[in-house]
Amino acid sequence: MKKIQKNIRQKINKEITCYEWHSSIVLEGIVDSWDDVVKAGKLAANKGYKGVVNKIEVKNLSIPDIKKPLLKDNYLHGKKVDVLIIGGGIIGCAIARELSKWDISILIIEKEEDLAMHTSSRNDGMIHPGILPKPGTKKAIFNVRGNKLYSKVTKELDVPFRRIGSLMLFEGNYMKLLLPYIKLRAKQNRVEGIQYLSADAIRKRVPAITKDISGGIFVPTTGILSPYKMTIAYGENAVLNGAEISFNTIALSMKKEHESIKAVQTNRGTIYPNLVINAAGVYSDKIAEMAGDQFFTIHPRKGQTIILDKKKGKLIDIVIAKSSLRKSTRSNTKGGGIVKTIDGNILVGPDAYEQPYREDYTTTRENIENIMKKHFPLIPQLSPKDVINYFAGIRAATYEEDFIVEKSEYVENLIHAAGIQSPGLASAPAIAEEIEKITINVLNDIQEVKPKENWNPIRKGIPQLNKMNKYERDRLIKERPDYGIIICRCEEISKGEIIDSIKSPIPAKSIDAIKRRVRPGMGRCQGGFCLPLVSKIIEEETELDMLSITKKGNKSQILSKETKEPDFDNEGGEASGDI
Ligand SMILES: Cc1cc2nc3c(=O)[nH]c(=O)nc-3n(C[C@H](O)[C@H](O)[C@H](O)COP(=O)(O)OP(=O)(O)OC[C@H]3O[C@@H](n4cnc5c(N)ncnc54)[C@H](O)[C@@H]3O)c2cc1C
Numbered sequence: 001m002k003k004i005q006k007n008i009r010q011k012i013n014k015e016i017t018c019y020e021w022h023s024s025i026v027l028e029g030i031v032d033s034w035d036d037v038v039k040a041g042k043l044a045a046n047k048g049y050k051g052v053v054n055k056i057e058v059k060n061l062s063i064p065d066i067k068k069p070l071l072k073d074n075y076l077h078g079k080k081v082d083v084l085i086i087g088g089g090i091i092g093c094a095i096a097r098e099l100s101k102w103d104i105s106i107l108i109i110e111k112e113e114d115l116a117m118h119t120s121s122r123n124d125g126m127i128h129p130g131i132l133p134k135p136g137t138k139k140a141i142f143n144v145r146g147n148k149l150y151s152k153v154t155k156e157l158d159v160p161f162r163r164i165g166s167l168m169l170f171e172g173n174y175m176k177l178l179l180p181y182i183k184l185r186a187k188q189n190r191v192e193g194i195q196y197l198s199a200d201a202i203r204k205r206v207p208a209i210t211k212d213i214s215g216g217i218f219v220p221t222t223g224i225l226s227p228y229k230m231t232i233a234y235g236e237n238a239v240l241n242g243a244e245i246s247f248n249t250i251a252l253s254m255k256k257e258h259e260s261i262k263a264v265q266t267n268r269g270t271i272y273p274n275l276v277i278n279a280a281g282v283y284s285d286k287i288a289e290m291a292g293d294q295f296f297t298i299h300p301r302k303g304q305t306i307i308l309d310k311k312k313g314k315l316i317d318i319v320i321a322k323s324s325l326r327k328s329t330r331s332n333t334k335g336g337g338i339v340k341t342i343d344g345n346i347l348v349g350p351d352a353y354e355q356p357y358r359e360d361y362t363t364t365r366e367n368i369e370n371i372m373k374k375h376f377p378l379i380p381q382l383s384p385k386d387v388i389n390y391f392a393g394i395r396a397a398t399y400e401e402d403f404i405v406e407k408s409e410y411v412e413n414l415i416h417a418a419g420i421q422s423p424g425l426a427s428a429p430a431i432a433e434e435i436e437k438i439t440i441n442v443l444n445d446i447q448e449v450k451p452k453e454n455w456n457p458i459r460k461g462i463p464q465l466n467k468m469n470k471y472e473r474d475r476l477i478k479e480r481p482d483y484g485i486i487i488c489r490c491e492e493i494s495k496g497e498i499i500d501s502i503k504s505p506i507p508a509k510s511i512d513a514i515k516r517r518v519r520p521g522m523g524r525c526q527g528g529f530c531l532p533l534v535s536k537i538i539e540e541e542t543e544l545d546m547l548s549i550t551k552k553g554n555k556s557q558i559l560s561k562e563t564k565e566p567d568f569d570n571e572g573g574e575a576s577g578d579i
Helices: 002-011 034-044 090-099 138-156 173-189 199-205 227-240 281-290 310-315 325-329 365-378 424-446 470-479 495-502 511-518 531-541
Strands: 017-021 024-028 052-054 079-086 106-109 166-170 195-198 215-219 223-225 244-246 251-257 260-266 269-278 298-308 319-322 337-340 346-349 387-398 404-407 414-418 486-488
Touching: 002 017, 002 034, 024 034, 034 052, 034 298, 079 090, 079 424, 090 106, 090 227, 090 414, 090 424, 106 227, 106 269, 138 173, 138 223, 138 404, 138 424, 166 173, 166 199, 173 215, 195 199, 199 215, 223 227, 227 244, 227 424, 227 511, 251 281, 269 281, 269 424, 281 298, 281 387, 281 414, 298 365, 310 346, 337 365, 346 365, 365 387, 404 424, 414 424, 486 495, 486 531, 495 511, 495 531, 511 531
Parallel strands: 024 052, 079 106, 079 269, 106 244, 166 319, 269 414
Antiparallel strands: 017 024, 166 215, 195 215, 251 260, 260 269, 298 346, 298 387, 319 337, 337 346, 404 414
């Protein structure tokens, strides 16, 4: 302890204090910059303590509190459940689905108005093969197993998934030195089928690639899917099997007795769970703190990504990234690459920057330009004109840089699925499987737990008109004429798909919730044409009127007041221009 404190004081600030609590190391003090906070945390990490609790503050920096739902009522007051899951991202939803195999009551609380509104919709949708994580870490184990499980679970849940493979590209012959190292990593992590390809073989596979490539490694198990569709599919299957979800519901505090959580206070009343699962993403350390079990700290790491037009999607049908020895050994690099998406676009990025803010998703010109400068040269036909949008996501990094998937050491009925940064999407099915095992073990000590007799692993997705041939379309349109009315021209999304998303097991009620399920507004015009038409369909199919329709819940109404009589008589998909 003294040695760590001395090191931090020498390198950062003389006033920093370190002490031990619950076998973790706690850091306290005040420094001048956020970079110093992160640096201190890193200096204390992996030095024999269970985790780093970094309470160092930055002079004159105030970090905003968690964004809370506006809603306040008693809808959940007094509710008793066997399992309470905090967080409706890919991790919380995958866990709920696996647990729904058991005859227990499950409730997910999610502070937003829909699933997948934070990191689980703000990533590259890549199902990593599992070469990069350090052998033996939870990241490595869950990534490789999760990757395998996706073949089965995407079939069961009817989520489009393709194993398109990835290329780790070498620039310059000296990079061949990396080959034995990567092969060893693959062997240690049990990633199968990797193969060295010469520059010619690579160009045969991806003709658009730059001539500057000297060779590379092909990894066949890399996959792609839509991360938000996957999250929603997990959530829907859980709900169809009896789990409940309460949106706009935030865990605010907990009441404990004898090292056991007795009650969780929310903005919608007090819930009485037998067991709590912490799947709160970037706030997972705050949930641990509420339960008196904070042994780790999340330091938010932002990543920005560029979305390119589908017309350039034809250039590649694979994931590509330049390799470097540094990148494969450090998890917090500004790596990224070029990723073909399951819907035909190309994503470029992400980068990686430490920031104190957990929900600040702004993008900057500098970062976007750097991403283009770094990755565009790999495919010379890419140009800034192909960019249709950018987004940012926040990784829930711990100082140990590994996932936390375990029962709490000190709180009897608390399980953590925390610090799930990349490759958390790829690892989700395996993390859920592990949490299911732990949960059933813990519950068995509290109550009788039996498998559900009529558990149904199958969930049917919404038909995708733009993926159908002429005959399939004709048949569907005959049955459901709404599928013959195109609402989003860029993405070819029909009125039928939008209605089905509104009437799905977890009904979509906002513009973005519909976008996450069936994509209107995801194309080149980014909703410029279809937004009023989608709003009209929401008004027709729900209890909401035009003025209360939101982009993403809370106070994100699109219209503020009526200016003249609306004219929505034109059913043919033409915007009236009145709103
Ligand atoms: C830029 C970027 C790119 C990435 N690319 C990939 C990739 O290609 N492949 C891959 O495998 N991984 C990738 N990842 C990582 C992956 O996205 C995450 O690991 C994963 O989404 C984490 O899911 P989660 O459910 O833990 O968190 P989240 O999706 O953030 O879900 C947590 C939820 O908890 C809710 N919540 C928080 N606090 C409370 C509270 N008090 N009460 C109620 N609800 C609460 C939040 O609203 C949120 O919805 C990427 C990450 C980033 C940032």
